[in-house]
Amino acid sequence: MARPRKFDEQEAVEAARRQFSETGYHGTSVDDLSRATGLSKGSLYGAFGDKEALFQHVFEEYCTSADAGAAARLEGPEDEALDRLRQWLRVPEGFDGRLGCLLAKTTAELAWQNDTIANRSLATFDTLFDSCRQLVEQAQRAGHIDPAADPEALGGLVVTTHRGLEALAKAGVGAQTLNRIADAAIDSIAQPIP
Amino acid sequence: MARPRKFDEQEAVEAARRQFSETGYHGTSVDDLSRATGLSKGSLYGAFGDKEALFQHVFEEYCTSADAGAAARLEGPEDEALDRLRQWLRVPEGFDGRLGCLLAKTTAELAWQNDTIANRSLATFDTLFDSCRQLVEQAQRAGHIDPAADPEALGGLVVTTHRGLEALAKAGVGAQTLNRIADAAIDSIAQPIP
DNA sequence: CATGGTTCTGAACGTTCAGTCCAAAACTTT
């Protein structure tokens, strides 16, 4: 009954995410988005509304997948919980972190001005806090972290370390240095082997 | 022999820094800068060159003062070194961190695209690494940190924690939570009292 | 007071921006 879309909406959103991740919200023009997605402006506006709506869509999707990742990390045997935290902090060897996390880039650029963005970021950070706290508790039960320690504070510390590593990566600090710090972070909250 | 400047250049740079800190590079228009500094556009261009040159000036000054702060933190008795690290991580109580550090905002926004910015950021991070490593070594000599630990890795970990706290603050995480994490960070690298 | 040199000001310039619009193409259904 009607002409179907020539493009895949999901692919377009991913292309837009890459573009926004590189050049930020204010640094990205609608023409940039048109080029990145391969869609003309007309199609872009028809499918997603204006630039801000497209950004919100991209950001929402990114946060949702971050939330899902946090939930997935909880799965697994308790005596590997500390390793899962370590793996989360570590970074693949050839990794160029300057093209980094959209959550970090967005909160830095927009959280101060835009309450919708600020609230969505905060919600994802809360999810991360919770996930890490639970992983710390798992590691405590497995005897890898001092059971007397405060799991909420240590979980928050892991999240903080993760965000700090992300910030350093954006500045161009090398993967080897980042991983050394990641290991130091985990080792310093781990219980010495008796 | 000539009409003197009506404005104080240093004040103008500080006003521009506040503006850039809030709205970022691409999010700040020259009209915004004109309003923030109280200077007309012509004066701004006369005094600092174009928008990018003004930004570089502001950023350079910010990084230089961060470097100076890192050096200043080294001064003091060695048995207070760990406390100086703690104080650096902690945040004043009523603090609203969403108006945050220009270094963080700038690396997030521009390091990917602009090599000059990237190199300047990296240089300041190196200074921070060095400063924290030395403070860790001081604390080791004072017996507050295990002398067998790797001061380079622990110094890097403290810097990372600082950047992570900054990122969380930008997202709107409260001062109380931030300080709890800061304390956990220091406590976890400190040697238990014998 | 007049001159010369510098700074300040705001209007004006060309460019780029986000967003609109529509004729033509593309596709499905009948």
Added chain:
DNA sequence: AAAGTTTTGGACTGAACGTTCAGAACCATG
């Protein structure tokens, strides 16, 4: 194959952008 609907791409618009510039304002000197 014809009708009907949606997509598409690019020309278009007014506003906002960074930048420039001519003239007014100003101070120190002669």
